[in-house]
Amino acid sequence: MVSSMGGFCFTTLLLLIITASAPAAITSEEEFKVGGAAGWRQPAAIEPDMYRRWAQSMKFHVGDSLRFVYKNDSVMVVDKYGFYHCNSTNPISVFKDGNTLINLERPGPVYFVSGDPDHCKNGQRLMVEVITLHPQSPPQPTAASPAPSPFSGTESFSVAPPPQLVLFYILVVATSISIHI
Numbered sequence: 001m002v003s004s005m006g007g008f009c010f011t012t013l014l015l016l017i018i019t020a021s022a023p024a025a026i027t028s029e030e031e032f033k034v035g036g037a038a039g040w041r042q043p044a045a046i047e048p049d050m051y052r053r054w055a056q057s058m059k060f061h062v063g064d065s066l067r068f069v070y071k072n073d074s075v076m077v078v079d080k081y082g083f084y085h086c087n088s089t090n091p092i093s094v095f096k097d098g099n100t101l102i103n104l105e106r107p108g109p110v111y112f113v114s115g116d117p118d119h120c121k122n123g124q125r126l127m128v129e130v131i132t133l134h135p136q137s138p139p140q141p142t143a144a145s146p147a148p149s150p151f152s153g154t155e156s157f158s159v160a161p162p163p164q165l166v167l168f169y170i171l172v173v174a175t176s177i178s179i180h181i
């Protein structure tokens with residue numbers, strides 16, 4: 001009797017530990033390899049929008065990072081104008097090391113182009129929309145954020161799975177209690 005009670009408590013404790021750690025696992029920072037296996041290169045003529053499609057299949061959060069892997073090319077962080085016109089005359093940053101890690105530090109759009117304008121015009125450019133995972137978390141010290149971009153507002157509302165997940169685990173715990181009783 002006593003030992004079966006002990007087993008039950010242990011199971012409950014284990015489930016509670018899983019409950020507590022699960023949301024943390026979801027919020028962990030992710031590193032994305034830009035373009036997947038293809039990496040950062042001039043797209044083939046049949047897939048000029050490969051980076052747009054790649055970005056649309058992902059969700060980028062503050063704290064995540066992008067890894068660009070490339071050869072004989074470059075990555076430039078540019079503004080919106082530079083992105084749409086493939087103009088890298090005034091880049092924000094330039095990288096040529098072949099293996100570049102970019103940290104996504106704030107919400108909003110970030111624009112990347114190849115430093116070769118022809119590559120850019122052929123589709124080697126990337127725009128990612130970075131969203132905040134914890135809208136209620138304390139603001140960054142660099143609070144020089146003007147009005148948030150129109151995109152991030154609508155996007156951030158769809159980021160709400162953790163509460164439901166917690167509820168789900170609570171239900172699992174409740175079910176296991178009723179089974180044991």
Ligand SMILES: *[C@@H]1O[C@H](CO)[C@@H](O)[C@H](O)[C@H]1NC(C)=O
Nearest residue numbers: 041042069070071072073098
């Ligand atoms: C990179 O450039 C060098 C010399 O400019 C060339 O020999 C090499 O084949 C190029 N590599 C790729 C992957 O294009």
Ligand SMILES: *[C@@H]1O[C@H](CO)[C@@H](O)[C@H](O)[C@H]1NC(C)=O
Nearest residue numbers: 082085086087088089090117
């Ligand atoms: C690129 O933009 C700069 C201004 O930032 C402009 O002076 C230059 O003419 C532009 N180049 C091209 C090729 O459009």
